[in-house]
Amino acid sequence: MISLTINGKKQELDIDPDTPLLWVLRDELHMTGTKLGCGMALCGACTVHMDGTPVRSCSIPVSAVANANIQTIEGMNSVAFQAVQKAWRDLDVVQCGYCQSGQIMSATALLQTNKKPTDEQIDAAMSGNLCRCATYHRIRNAIHQAADAIGKTASTVGGKA
Amino acid sequence: MNFLNKQFATIDKNSPLELSRRQFLQATGVGGGLLVGSGFISLTIPADAATVSDAPVFNAFLKITPDNNVIVAIKHMDMGQGVSTGLTTLIAEELGARWDQIQFEFAPADATRYNNLFWGPTQGTGGSSSIANSWQQLRTAGAAAREMLQAAAAAEWKVPQAEVQIKNGVVSHGKHSSEFGVLVATASTLPAPQKPVLKDPKDFQLIGKKIPRKDSADKTNGTAIYTQDIQLPGMLTALVAYPPQLFGKAKKVDVAKAKASPGVIAVVEIPRGVAVVAENFWAANKARKLLAIEWDLSACETRSSDELFAACHEAASKTGHIVKNTGDASAALKKSEQVIEAKYEIPYLAHAAIEPLNCVVKVDKNQCEMWFASQMPTIDQMEVGKVTGLKPEQVKINSLYAGGSFGRRACAGDYVVDAAQIAKQLPGRAIKMVWTREDEILNARYRPMAVHHLRGAVSPDGKALAWQHHAVAQSIMRGTPFEGMIQGPLDNSIVEGVNDMHYAIPNLQVQGTEIPIKISTLWWRSVGHSGNAFVIETFIDQLAKSAKKDPVAFRRELLANEPRALGVLNLAAEKANWGKPLAAGVSRGIAVHKSFGTWVAQVAEVRINADKTFNVERVVCAVDCGVAVNPDVIAAQMEGGIGMGLSAALGEAITLKNGVVEQTNYHTYTPLRIDSMPKVEVHIVPSAEAPTGVGEPGLPPIAGAVGNALFAATGKPVTKLPLGNKV
Known part of the structure; x- marks a missing residue:
């Protein structure tokens, strides 16, 4: 067992x-x-x-x-995951979609440790995830968008507190 | 796969496709004439429900539920190209539906209702034809349902039908107003109008707008179901031990150890190998390693890649089939003082979609049921029918999402047949046959390798004068069930894009030669265009240099009579600031190519670093695909085509050593990763022309655009793919 x-x-x-x-x-x-x-x-x-x-x-x-x-x-239901998923949907990142669970899991892990990744940091964190449809351009944009959304939520919450 | 457009006129009488054609002509009662391009539209209500869920059926493509959901049947395979969004848009537009009330289901295999109108009586996806062949058909289906709803409302409200409005999912007249749901029970029983009136394009609410994809939600929470994900009661997993080379056969098989391995239910021999059937993947995978098989490899290829290229060069140095002859290229070259010569080499490529191939099959006495993503359901039904002794229509295919395909799932005599061969030996059990990545690379059907020899010249006043071109490659279709579609002596995929070149070259000769190699090949995203555009576009830049002209200016002269080519060329050049200075170390290259009816131009910006490595930093793309049904899906397909084309251009090659493929998995076959993906900008040329496809046309230009940027920087012609990462 x-x-x-x-x-x-x-x-x-x-x-x-x-x-x-x-x-x-x-x-x-x-x-x-x-x-x-x-x-x-x-x-x-x-x-x-x-x-x-x-x-x-x-x-x-x-x-x-x-x-x-x-x-x-x-x-998954963390703040980072929800922001990533929303950005993925807002930007319609997916094509065939088969690799996207893995992409989203890697992107979420990145944003849990790095709140504001640069393009280079995104590339480094995401280069283990292949996408044969080559949705990479949108993946990069979606991660930036998710990071911005998390940042805004955090500052709003912070402001209220 | 635009050669499928060549219709069925020349199909071999004995080929399965001819059989298919005759069967379907009989089934549809259209003897003699072809359905092809006739705009055949089935608006009759099928005897069974068109798709899975229950709801009032308006026609083969459209159902509406009492709670206002519009369910569209998608007749094409979704491999990421966006059909579940694009095809639904056409229906939603004409129906007058709200985008959020639109849902979709994949249509089952049934060519009598869901054939590709460009392919005759065959259901299938390819040649970037999904939107193009459905454009009138689905708009008409949507408009017919709209008129039926209007008629039902008119009767209910006792008002003239012509005055009933439908917009944003609301049916209205004066003080009356209703959603679709309350009208569908009546409306769906009314006779379907045979000539419904289509909307004036100026009234389009959805076509041409950025609207969200229909598949985004499922594909971002893990719930989208691919073949790999099918779970059925009692289902078993099968893995096949294949010979190390294509066309190998099992000579001696010892299954004892594998059979005794935990979880194994059966070990069965099939024509192409030995299958281990087990309770789950891991048990099958472990047991497969315990098979002891002696292979007969006497029918297999023995040569290595360098020998194959040498054989291609040898063939290219002789005269091939002349497929285009304008003016007199030989004479013009003889007279020219300076002749530019180039010899190109292009490698085999694997599709390498991230979902390895797989197929779920259950064979019963009078039916075979399948669950998978089929790119050519009609062919699959026929082949599986043959294997199982059933009629094609007894083979039921439940269509699923494809985790990529790029042409790979449109095949014959392949993984689908293997799965059926296994399942028929275990009747009544659902069998999921899966390939590992290694199986997928080993049994890939490759984009053919090719060699092109070119000679060209410009006139003393700097105009293109002569172009002599000999392309040598393996045929994709020769020796396969698709052979009957070859017209004339040469498989057109070898020269496509070259023999119908858009550049006005006064003396142009194109030759082609098929070279037999015992390696299986197949259409790979954009087929012959994938390599041929690279050859044409880099050679044009060599001629431009010889003419001492700017590559864009040189192309403009040669495309003076091709307004749509000029449209994309000029738009891409303008948006990329062509001619304006660039940062130190950065150079530009341009390429323009038409495939599958769609024009695409791309400008690549390439940085060469101090250590001679280079990066493609930015790509500006212009596309003219007629009416832009879903501009954001078009942009996505251009981005993806650029990424996949760049992947091949930079770092993909299948190579052979003594006939054995040297690559096995993603460490040796290396698709592009995010760190090599450039920024991409896509611009769409406004157009009122009927839409053409976008799944493939974004791919062909990029290799040439990058090659030309390197040529501009180094002065060294680029004639060999892949380019690697260094100059």
């Missing part, structure tokens, strides 16, 4: 311990928002958060995450 915490919910699973986290999410828990792209941590389509840090779930055996908090796109 392996015990896991996914999106705040504790799960007990009887599963081959070397199964990658990605396949536990997809085949066991039927949480299919996290995608297979390469199986080698090269494309980022499988990105989830492990204790808040973006990781590639295709290359992490489930046995290695037993004590971690795993967040997938299905369970």
Whole structure:
């Protein structure tokens, strides 16, 4: 038995311990928002958060995450995530959409640690996520827009306080 | 895939496509003549509901629920190009609906209702034809429903139908006003008007406006369902062990260890390999590694890339099929004092969509049900019918989002057939066959490699005089079920964009030669244009230099009779400040190309760094695709086409060593990442022409634009792709 915490919910699973986290999410828990792209941590389509840090779930055996908090796109609701998702929708970033769960997870992790990233910082944080439709131009703009929105919310809240 | 436009007149009598044509002509009762381009519009209500959800059906494309939701059937595959937004816009516009009440469903496979009007009786997506072939059809479907609602309201309110207004989802007359929902029960039973009146374009409310995509919400919260995500009761996962090279065959198979592996349900042989069927992916993946297979590779390619290029150059040095001959290029070149010569090399490319190919199939006695994203459902129905012994119409396809495709899912004898071969051995069980990235690269069907030899000259007064061009490449269709679509001696994809070149060259000769290589090829976003535009556009810059003329000015002269070409050329040049000084180390290049009826010009700004590496910093793009149905989707497709074209131009190549593909995954086959993506600006030329496609035309010019920027900076002609990151 392996015990896991996914999106705040504790799960007990009887599963081959070397199964990658990605396949536990997809085949066991039927949480299919996290995608297979390469199986080698090269494309980022499988990105989830492990204790808040973006990781590639295709290359992490489930046995290695037993004590971690795993967040997938299905369970995201942080301020940064909501701002990212809204910016993605406002700018219609998506094309085929298949890589976008991973893009959004990486972008959210970036904004949780860097409130005002530059183009270069965005490129560095997002270069592990491939998009074959090449929506990169809009991804960059959406991250800036999300950062601005978070900044405005924070200053409004701060002002009121 | 514009050669699909060549219709079916020359299709081989024995090919599946011919079979398909005859079957569909019989099924639709249109014997003899072709439906192609006839504007065939099905406004009759189908016996079964057009799509999945229950609601009053107005026609094959449109249902309206009592609570005012308008549900549009999308007959084309959504691979990111925006059909779920673009096609719904056409219906919403004519219907007079509010954008927020519009929903969509993917149409099932049924070519009698959902055929591509440019492809005859075949349902399919490609050749940037979705909006173009649907333009009249879907507007008419929307207008017909609008008139039916008006008629229902007129009867209810006892007023003249012509006075009933529909706007923003509200039906009104004087003091009467109603939403669609209360009228649909009556309206949907009225006879469909056969010639509904379309709106005057000046009254368009949605067409031409920036409106939000219909697929953004699902694709930003993880709920969009791709083939990979299908879960069915009792479903099993299958992985196939394929030979290390295409056309290899299993000679000796030992399945004992794999069969004994935990979670494995069956191991089955199929014509192209050995499939492990297991409870889940990981069990199948582990067991597949335990298969011991001896392969017969005697039918496989043995040459390496350098040998293949040498063979292409050898063929290019001889005379090929002459497919265009204007004036006398040979004589003009002979007389010229200075002849510019160039020999181009273009590599194989993989589609490498992020969703690896996959297909869910369940075979029962009288039906085969499938769940996947099909780019050519009609072909898939026929092929799977053949495998399972069922009629094509017994093959039911539930259409899903495609996680990219770029042409890859429009194929024959491929992954769909493999999935059906597995499923038919396990009847009654849903089988999800998935490929890993390695399977996908190994079994990719590549954009053909090509070699072009060119000779050209300008006159002493600086005008383009002669152009002799020989393109050598592997045919995409020869030896495949699509072979019947080749017209004449040469697969047109080898010379497309060249033989119909828009530059007014007085002495132009284009030759083409097919070279057989035992590697499988396929249409890759923009097909032949993807490489040919690079060749043409960089050679034009060589001629411009020889003529001592500015590349834009030189092109203007040669395009004097092509107003739409001039339109994009001038707009891109103006917006990019062509001719104005640039920062030190930065150079500009321009390219203009027409594909699939759409004109695109791009200016690339390239910075060459002190260490000789270079970056593409900015691209300015102008596009003329007729009426801009969804300007923001058009911009997105230009951005994406530029990104994918740049990806190929800079760093993509499939290479062979002794016949074996050397790339396996994204570390050796390396698509563009965000840190190499330039800033992109898109400008749309206003137009009242019927719309043409945008899925592919944004791609072809970029390699040439970047190549020309490098040429401008270094003076060294650029003739080989990929360019790498150094000059």
